[in-house]
Amino acid sequence: RKEVEQDPGPFNVPEGATVAFNCTYSNSASQSFFWYRQDCRKEPKLLMSVYSSGNEDGRFTAQLNRASQYISLLIRDSKLSDSATYLCVALQAGTALIFGKGTTLSVSS
């Protein structure tokens, strides 16, 4: 079983739609979680950290459920510019970031 698993995608949605991505992690020792965004042929960039209490950044909301080892990202009012691959990432203390395979989002007009 992979350490970080994500929805297979791709997600094709119209502008203005709300879309949710899910992610599960297998290593209960993972302590920190992130969503990274990767545009086509570009490097991954941090989108937001994920906290147990849930956190929101504009149209983006991230949630963490440690009991279920589940992470989510909700994007409201999708924009064309949101089209990208979204990577779920876990970090154990003292180790490197572990990436999921990514979920591709395509927002169309």
Place this chain on the structure above:
Amino acid sequence: EAGVTQFPSHSVIEKGQTVTLRCDPISGHDNLYWYRRVMGKEIKFLLHFVKESKQDESGMPNNRFLAERTGGTYSTLKVQPAELEDSGVYFCASSQQGVAEAFFGQGTRLTVV
């Protein structure tokens, strides 16, 4: 402030040749990571330096790969001899000690033909 820079951006080499990739992390970042993304697969961890020391090299695929970080500044990743399955995008990332956020370079796209 300069970000993580990688060189070259692209490399096309023949099977059996040697290639050396370079990464310059953000100044002051003790942590330096190498990752690789093979077509259609997830970004996979290769190794992690803390300053000049290898903290974790469990992701290195085999002994054809050699990473160094002399002086704790820039790092090189050498592939010798290259095989077809080594093709992919090699990313370098750096972070400050005690900070989880990592900053990535734009990657080196390696094609072995």
